[in-house]
Amino acid sequence: MIDIELAIRNYRCFGDEPARIRIADGFTAFVGVNNSGKSSLLRFLYEIRTLLRIYGADSNQWATTLLRGGSPGTIWQPIVLGGERALRADTERPMELEFVVHEGPAGAFKLNNELLVHKIKYTSEGTSGELRTERGTVIAGPDTPLDAQLSSQLSFEPFHAAMGELADTMYIGPFRNTINVGAQASYYDIKTGDAFVNTFAEYKSGENPAHNEAIFQLIAELQRIFGFSSLDINASPDKKTLQIMADGRSYRLSEQGAGLAHFIVVLVNVLVRRPGLLLIDEPELNLHASLQLDFLTTLAKYTRNGVIFATHSLGLARTASDRIYTLTKPLGEASSVQPYERDRELVTLLGQLSFGGVPELGFSKILLVEGKTELRALMQFLRLYGKEHEVLMLPLHGDEMIRPDVGQEISQLSRISSNISYLIDSERNSEDAPLARNRQGFVDLCAQQGIQGLVLERRALENYFPEAAVKRAFSDSATALGPYEKKGPGQGWPKANNWRVASLMTRSDLEGTDLGNFLETL
Numbered sequence: 001m002i003d004i005e006l007a008i009r010n011y012r013c014f015g016d017e018p019a020r021i022r023i024a025d026g027f028t029a030f031v032g033v034n035n036s037g038k039s040s041l042l043r044f045l046y047e048i049r050t051l052l053r054i055y056g057a058d059s060n061q062w063a064t065t066l067l068r069g070g071s072p073g074t075i076w077q078p079i080v081l082g083g084e085r086a087l088r089a090d091t092e093r094p095m096e097l098e099f100v101v102h103e104g105p106a107g108a109f110k111l112n113n114e115l116l117v118h119k120i121k122y123t124s125e126g127t128s129g130e131l132r133t134e135r136g137t138v139i140a141g142p143d144t145p146l147d148a149q150l151s152s153q154l155s156f157e158p159f160h161a162a163m164g165e166l167a168d169t170m171y172i173g174p175f176r177n178t179i180n181v182g183a184q185a186s187y188y189d190i191k192t193g194d195a196f197v198n199t200f201a202e203y204k205s206g207e208n209p210a211h212n213e214a215i216f217q218l219i220a221e222l223q224r225i226f227g228f229s230s231l232d233i234n235a236s237p238d239k240k241t242l243q244i245m246a247d248g249r250s251y252r253l254s255e256q257g258a259g260l261a262h263f264i265v266v267l268v269n270v271l272v273r274r275p276g277l278l279l280i281d282e283p284e285l286n287l288h289a290s291l292q293l294d295f296l297t298t299l300a301k302y303t304r305n306g307v308i309f310a311t312h313s314l315g316l317a318r319t320a321s322d323r324i325y326t327l328t329k330p331l332g333e334a335s336s337v338q339p340y341e342r343d344r345e346l347v348t349l350l351g352q353l354s355f356g357g358v359p360e361l362g363f364s365k366i367l368l369v370e371g372k373t374e375l376r377a378l379m380q381f382l383r384l385y386g387k388e389h390e391v392l393m394l395p396l397h398g399d400e401m402i403r404p405d406v407g408q409e410i411s412q413l414s415r416i417s418s419n420i421s422y423l424i425d426s427e428r429n430s431e432d433a434p435l436a437r438n439r440q441g442f443v444d445l446c447a448q449q450g451i452q453g454l455v456l457e458r459r460a461l462e463n464y465f466p467e468a469a470v471k472r473a474f475s476d477s478a479t480a481l482g483p484y485e486k487k488g489p490g491q492g493w494p495k496a497n498n499w500r501v502a503s504l505m506t507r508s509d510l511e512g513t514d515l516g517n518f519l520e521t522l
Contacts, residue, residue: 001022001104001105001305002023002024002025002103002104002105002162002165002166002276003022003024003025003101003102003103003104004022004023004099004100004103004166005023005099005100006019006022006098006100007019007020007097008020008021008025008041008097008098009093009096010093010096011040011086011088011095012036012040012044012088013040013088013089013334014040014041014088014337015091015112015333015335016093017334018401019041019335019337020337021041021321021325023308024306024322024494024496025306025322025496026322026323026494027296027307027308027309027320027323028063028307028309028312028321028324028422029310029311029321030042030308030325030337031310031311031313031314031326031340032310032326032327032328033328036329036335037326037327037329037335038310038311038327039281039310040335041310041337042279042280042281042310042337043279043281044173045166045169045171045279046079046188047078047086048078048097049079050076050077051076051407052163053164053167055159055163055167056161056163056165056166056167057164057284058209060074074255076127076516078122080422081276081325087123087124088334095121095122095514096120096121097119097120098117099117099118099159099163100117100134101115101116101159101162102115104158104159104161104162105161105165107158107273108160109156109158110158112153114133114134116131116134116139116159117134118131118159119131119132122397126469129144131146132144139338150323162494163337163364165305166277168275168276168304169275169276169277169278169279170189170190170269170270170275170278171188171189171279172188172189172190172269172270172278172281173271173281174281174282174285182215189269189273190266192265194239196241196265196268197236197240198239200235200268201239203215203271204234204235206257215268215271215338218267219231221267222260222264222267223265224383225291225295225298227293228246228247229247230245231246231247232245233245233264235250242264244256244260251303252348257286258286259286259288261286262285262287263295266295267298267299267302270299270302270303276303276305277303277308278306279307279309280299280310281309281310282309282310282311282312282315283307283309283311284311284312289315290318290389290392291389292313292320293376294388296309296320297376297379297380300499301500306496307502317340318340318395319375319393320376321372322372322373323339324340325338325340326338332435338367361400363393364390365390365419365421366391366394366413366417366419366421367394367420367422367423367522368393368394368396368421368424368453369390369395369396369422369424370395370396370423370425371395371398373498373499373500374395374461374494375393375395376499376502377462377498377499377501377502378393378461379393380499380502380503380505381505381519384505384507384510384519384522385519385520387519390522391522396463402442403438404425404438404442404445406442406445407445407449410445410446410449411449414450421452421453422442422451423454423518424439424442424453424455424456425455425456425460426457427437427459428459431457431484433484435455454514454515457483457513457514458483458484459481459483459485461497461498461515462481462487462501463481463482463483463484463485464509464515465480465481466508467479467480467511468490469502469504469509470501472504473497473500473501473503473504474493474497474500474501475492477492478491478493479491479492
């Protein structure tokens with residue numbers, strides 16, 4: 001689990017006003033128009049990876065020197081392509097970075113229960129660091145040696161552990177062509193061309209059984225996602241491309257649509273690398289709206305902490321992400337970053353997700369669900385029933401919209417589609433407990449407007465997770481919930497990762513429950 005706050009100044013298109021973001025488990029989206037800075041912000045974690053790796057090595061003398069406020073000179077360089085620069089072009093002021101570890105593998109980085117801020121200044125001539133409390137008290141810096149008494153009280157392990165986790169990223173740019181790119185070509189962190197094809201061949205038929213099985217499972221995922229009755233993928237004899245056997249017919253990869261090639265290239269690369277965090281630019285590239293969320297959640301299965309993505313699609317961001325940041329860049333000025341203030345206009349979200357209510361064009365049904373964490377878990381369940389590309393789910397954000405006074409929003413939806421259902425938590429503490437007033441009011445409102453749905457018999461979606469799936473997803477110390485038990489820290493997994501448990505469940509885990517019966521009738 002990670003939760004790290006970053007502030008970034010004078011990096012590429014960002015100026016003195018800091019770009020502030022939180023990197024945490026789950027899904028984070030950067031949304032903006034072209035050249036607003038979303039790709040730069042995404043690539044930031046890739047470009048400072050050398051620094052993060054230094055910080056992640058707790059025995060490294062340079063890391064300790066920087067944390068204690070020393071000025072060891074140029075000990076790292078951003079990873080940039082030839083002819084590029086990480087420093088902002090129109091200023092001589094240094095690039096400044098701040099790190100606050102709210103949570104990490106070794107907990108929060110604190111002193112006497114107060115969070116600490118590590119600030120670093122970088123120029124081409126050298127690097128200097130500072131350590132202060134959140135209230136601004138400097139405890140170590142170029143002119144402030146770390147007090148011996150404080151040093152004995154302060155553990156740097158939480159910082160080192162969090163930075164090591166943050167360094168384990170994989171960056172995928174918007175270009176993912178595998179054909180005719182050269183024998184050993186790579187594009188940032190992904191292999192392309194012959195190098196990609198050779199890696200695929202080694203994983204599929206090499207000597208490592210685990211690799212063979214992973215590719216077999218990946219091909220099965222692709223078969224499900226694209227609706228083939230049969231699918232096999234092999235390297236061509238000359239190792240220049242891939243041969244696709246789809247529904248008994250042979251194709252070269254270049255004969256298939258860009259969407260399938262996109263899935264194959266990215267999924268294979270991520271499967272091989274299995275990063276802590278995946279950084280991907282424009283995951284919607286070449287994909288129909290009905291495949292985009294499926295693509296993101298499938299990718300996340302091969303990561304430990306989740307996915308950070310830059311996108312033009314606000315609809316995808318609103319549907320998939322736990323955190324959304326919008327970026328703007330006024331003409332001639334620096335880029336700015338703001339947390340997205342989600343709105344309640346479900347109809348607007350439908351338009352952003354390209355919903356047309358025409359089965360031939362994608363989704364044909366709308367399902368209103370509790371929230372985003374439930375949406376991602378339900379995506380896994382819909383896969384078990386073969387309905388993940390038929391049903392478009394819209395999050396209600398819990399009590400924010402599960403209320404009796406949202407009639408206008410519901411009636412607007414009804415004018416667009418007649419095939420609408422809802423699925424919400426009961427939040428009951430016991431079998432006989434009544435629904436809360438706001439939830440009962442929402443159910444009554446839907447009934448008045450002819451919308452059918454399900455209030456779960458058990459407390460919430462996670463109360464349907466079996467013990468075996470919970471332990472497989474996390475660890476033997478994680479425990480399942482009873483039917484009406486409220487989730488707490490004792491369970492050993494964050495709610496944002498509910499989907500990881502759901503992805504390991506089978507249809508038999510749901511059969512005979514009210515949830516399983518409801519999904520079957522959608």
